[in-house]
Amino acid sequence: MSQTLDRALQVLEFVGERPRRIGDIATRLDVHHSTALRFLHTLRKHGFVQELPDHSYRLGPTMFRLGYQALEGIELRSVARPAMERLRELTGETVHLGSLEDGSVLYVEKVEANHPVRMHSRIGAVARLHCTGVAKGIVAFLPQADRDELLDGYELVRMTDHTIVDRVAFEEELALSRERGYALDAEENEPGIHCISAPVFSGEGRVVGAFSVTAPTSRVDRQTLLGFAPALVEATRDTSRQLGWQ
Amino acid sequence: MSQTLDRALQVLEFVGERPRRIGDIATRLDVHHSTALRFLHTLRKHGFVQELPDHSYRLGPTMFRLGYQALEGIELRSVARPAMERLRELTGETVHLGSLEDGSVLYVEKVEANHPVRMHSRIGAVARLHCTGVAKGIVAFLPQADRDELLDGYELVRMTDHTIVDRVAFEEELALSRERGYALDAEENEPGIHCISAPVFSGEGRVVGAFSVTAPTSRVDRQTLLGFAPALVEATRDTSRQLGWQ
DNA sequence: CAGGCACGTTGCATGTTACGCACTTTGAGC
DNA sequence: GCTCAAAGTGCGTAACATGCAACGTGCCTG
Structure with a gap:
């Protein structure tokens, strides 16, 4: 099992509930905010999350696409x-x-x-x-x-x-x-x-x-x-x- | 940026195309099969993938749910x-x-x-x-x-x-x-x-x-x-x- | 307008953990 | 039953994930 991936997947579920700020995510994971930031940046690079104007993050276009592909499968x-x-x-x-x-x-x-x-x-x-x-x-x-x-x-x-x-x-x-x-x-x-x-x-x-x-x-x-x-x-x-x- | 997460997200996209075997994923990521296996086990634990009877993996219930939540948001x-x-x-x-x-x-x-x-x-x-x-x-x-x-x-x-x-x-x-x-x-x-x-x-x-x-x-x-x-x-x-x- | 504060971002050192390897187990096909 | 491909396990180590310190930005208040 991978601890890093475990944490990142928790981020996705947390962000899926509603838009979240970096600090919220850091608190939820019990990690430093720079660690939370790195997760979000990697997730954003792949389109799994998107950043809103107020610096909160919500799910991004890749989640939509994969959700659709999951159904199509x-x-x-x-x-x-x-x-x-x-x-x-x-x-x-x-x-x-x-x-x-x-x-x-x-x-x-x-x-x-x-x-x-x-x-x-x-x-x-x-x-x-x-x-x-x-x-x-x-x-x-x-x-x-x-x-x-x-x-x-x-x-x-x-x-x-x-x-x-x-x-x-x-x-x-x-x-x-x-x-x-x-x-x-x-x-x-x-x-x-x-x-x-x-x-x-x-x-x-x-x-x-x-x-x-x-x-x-x-x-x-x-x-x-x-x-x-x-x-x-x-x-x-x-x-x-x-x-x-x- | 997180290399581990980067790789895991590539797994999700690859598995989203169609069901994949561990060996396919290892080849795609250019990692050892035991590494690919660990990714899949962590993803499966969170429901992001599910294992089929033929030991291939496709997207799992969490992807459906998050896709739905993304839309609902x-x-x-x-x-x-x-x-x-x-x-x-x-x-x-x-x-x-x-x-x-x-x-x-x-x-x-x-x-x-x-x-x-x-x-x-x-x-x-x-x-x-x-x-x-x-x-x-x-x-x-x-x-x-x-x-x-x-x-x-x-x-x-x-x-x-x-x-x-x-x-x-x-x-x-x-x-x-x-x-x-x-x-x-x-x-x-x-x-x-x-x-x-x-x-x-x-x-x-x-x-x-x-x-x-x-x-x-x-x-x-x-x-x-x-x-x-x-x-x-x-x-x-x-x-x-x-x-x-x- | 300036200062303070909350929050986001960057770079570094280190120790934790992700990784590949070697070996074992499993299951399918003959 | 045997063979082989693929899945699974445990170990040692070095790569990389992590927390820290410092910096930058934007907003709010006096």
Whole structure:
């Protein structure tokens, strides 16, 4: 392991939260300010950070580019897109694709609803494992050992009045999801937004992603949302088969 | 400057192109494989890379998250969104927002057309300075010195039969854009796709971004596209005024 | 306007740690 | 089972990352 690199990566994460001054970074790393400066200068040379007029630093163009390249490297996106578009046409609602990426679930693709009120783009964002549709649609279908490892030390944080924060209740919810073949986010992550989601499997039979159909409760009641389940499950199966699943 | 960090950042860029093996990375950096291994292990510990089953490495969840955070840190996106949506309603076509980020122009927001044939998502991507609407809409309105610096050593690469690759002709095109108040990408970046774009100015009178209206030539002819210019210019002015421009 | 202060920047000496080497382990293919 | 390529480990040393001291810059206040 490399101590210097360890420190530099901490700088990137710290600067990613909001713009930071050299002194803030030196304090955070517990190093001399000239050391912090050298990190920032090297990071800036490669475009990982950029300096603002007030001498604070925020993430720079290389971070954008690599974030984009990271997404472009996910083949599941292009494989899934046709089925996602068909699902959007059938439901009229926004369809998200979540992908399991080394211990995180990420939103990696979105096909938007044709309605004036749309979902804010969140491609690239991490999905909370316990209260978002796509994450539950993946976690529920992982092998027990993988699920235990993923949830080890994971804290179930209350996001709304409906969030499931009890570990036992959460495990029961996941078991129910497996029985049904799809998962439900019943306003657990965001008030007024609910969704259902189903897993996508690879040729080796491992869950690698999930589709969700997301809508505001003001427009789509729960019964209608649940009525989308057969189309959702069919779309994910189509995609799974394209990945070699059977 | 830090040599260790310099090398590690080269690893991230190299791995961002496509998955890489330890030996490939060692060769690329001209270091011993055990050195490359140590870099990868430190990067993996922080989630900047992830290891695939075949022992190659690609970018990991932290890169996604930081890419997302980088985008979320751009305030222009939220300021611009209402005007972009109005412009989309007026034109019926996809509206992109480009932002000038430390020597690069990036696509940072998109409001999609209501048509079955849509543009593939490219938020986070770098826009080519010489042949994309949003980039031309920014470059044309930079002060001369800034423009010269941005274009210093920049190579005008032919993307289509229409791409302007002659520096003198390109400068004339930019001058024409300034006269008109908007720029045009006439199938210069991608065959069958054209767009117009106009700049957004900050309170200090500096160009900080641009809106573009993008459409396939099969659906929107050039005359119709140019007919969108007044609405486009009005939308960018609205946004500029919100940023304090006058 | 001048002085003080906070912060950014530069150059140097040193000791910490990054590095290459030699060796071992692992996994895939035959 | 054997072979080979690649990943992984531990060690000694010198290269380079680090903190320090000093300097430069810009802003604020009296």
